[in-house]
Amino acid sequence: MAGLQITKTWDVRASSTLEKFNPDVVDQIFKGIPVLDFMLASGKVRMLNGGRRISEPLLYLQNPNFQPYEHYDLVATAPTDEVTRAFYKWRLYNTSIVTSEQEILENSGSDTQLFDLLKTKVKNAEMSMRDGLATDLFAAQTGKRLDGLATHISETATTVGELAEATYTWWVPSRITSGVDILSLRKNMRTMRNNILDGVPDAERAGLVIVTTQAIHEAYEDTLQDIVRFTAADQNPRAGNGFGGFQNALSFSDIPLIWDSKVPANTMYFINTAFLGFVLHSELNFKMSEMRHRVDQHASVSHIQFMGNLTGSARRHQGGIFNITV
Numbered sequence: 001m002a003g004l005q006i007t008k009t010w011d012v013r014a015s016s017t018l019e020k021f022n023p024d025v026v027d028q029i030f031k032g033i034p035v036l037d038f039m040l041a042s043g044k045v046r047m048l049n050g051g052r053r054i055s056e057p058l059l060y061l062q063n064p065n066f067q068p069y070e071h072y073d074l075v076a077t078a079p080t081d082e083v084t085r086a087f088y089k090w091r092l093y094n095t096s097i098v099t100s101e102q103e104i105l106e107n108s109g110s111d112t113q114l115f116d117l118l119k120t121k122v123k124n125a126e127m128s129m130r131d132g133l134a135t136d137l138f139a140a141q142t143g144k145r146l147d148g149l150a151t152h153i154s155e156t157a158t159t160v161g162e163l164a165e166a167t168y169t170w171w172v173p174s175r176i177t178s179g180v181d182i183l184s185l186r187k188n189m190r191t192m193r194n195n196i197l198d199g200v201p202d203a204e205r206a207g208l209v210i211v212t213t214q215a216i217h218e219a220y221e222d223t224l225q226d227i228v229r230f231t232a233a234d235q236n237p238r239a240g241n242g243f244g245g246f247q248n249a250l251s252f253s254d255i256p257l258i259w260d261s262k263v264p265a266n267t268m269y270f271i272n273t274a275f276l277g278f279v280l281h282s283e284l285n286f287k288m289s290e291m292r293h294r295v296d297q298h299a300s301v302s303h304i305q306f307m308g309n310l311t312g313s314a315r316r317h318q319g320g321i322f323n324i325t326v
Contacts, residue, residue, distance in 0.1 A: 086311070093132065154320075181326070182222075185220060210256065212257070280306070289303045
């Protein structure tokens with residue numbers, strides 16, 4: 001899309017009076033990305049420095065040698081094989097920053113520069129990278145894109161981490177796929193909460209967050225009586241300011257409930273970040289390369305790069321409510 005074009009007559013008024021410009025470039029494109037920010041927050045990301053794939057160890061069988069006994073009873077000593085692995089590919093993303101020597105020189109004068117063009121281009125590239133990742137975070141994995149939430153918490157059976165849930169029944173997220181309207185939503189949310197927290201130690205419950213659309217979030221809020229309309233920050237110290245500026249996030253059973261514009265319509269995800277999170281390569285963690293001069297042009301190119309993926313280690317502790325009508 002081309003920029004705004006105007007025709008101007010340089011009469012005595014225009015020639016004698018400077019126009020007033022705001023030196024700050026105001027964003028007109030990007031929306032809030034609270035879930036990506038939350039999942040990329042300090043302490044929630046694992047860094048690796050290499051490897052052909054990302055591997056997650058999975059404990060999937062009980063030890064069969066448990067038994068009661070008396071005196072000289074023989075005890076079971078069967079060999080055990082209770083651990084397997086899920087494997088995830090590295091996913092790479094790039095955003096290029098391109099500048100010509102002429103536009104940088106034209107923008108360099110302290111008495112003519114309205115804003116720093118290069119800094120603005122870098123900021124736009126960073127925001128474009130994060131916005132694209134936020135979109136793919138909620139999408140299903142296709143092509144070279146990361147394994148998003150629509151893959152990890154899929155509405156239908158799928159293969160994740162090279163494990164087919166049709167074969168490995170313990171690798172199935174909790175799903176509610178029909179019959180949910182705003183009147184029955186709280187009942188289904190209770191069921192989903194109980195399903196995904198079954199067997200989760202208290203120490204690993206703190207990473208749970210419920211994410212939905214703005215429409216469902218507002219409809220849910222409308223169902224609450226004023227007397228129970230508490231903010232997550234009131235009820236739970238881990239909520240409040242930790243969700244991309246959603247200081248007044250709602251709460252359900254002490255679980256923060258937020259909305260994100262990237263969530264697919266009619267959907268609510270229950271995400272436990274103790275078992276689902278980003279793994280990044282330590283050398284390409286949104287790293288910006290040096291500006292490199294092109295050999296055939298008076299122009300320079302730099303790249304912001306991402307190498308990582310969203311990986312999970314326990315799909316049964318994740319859940320989704322789909323096709324919600326409000």
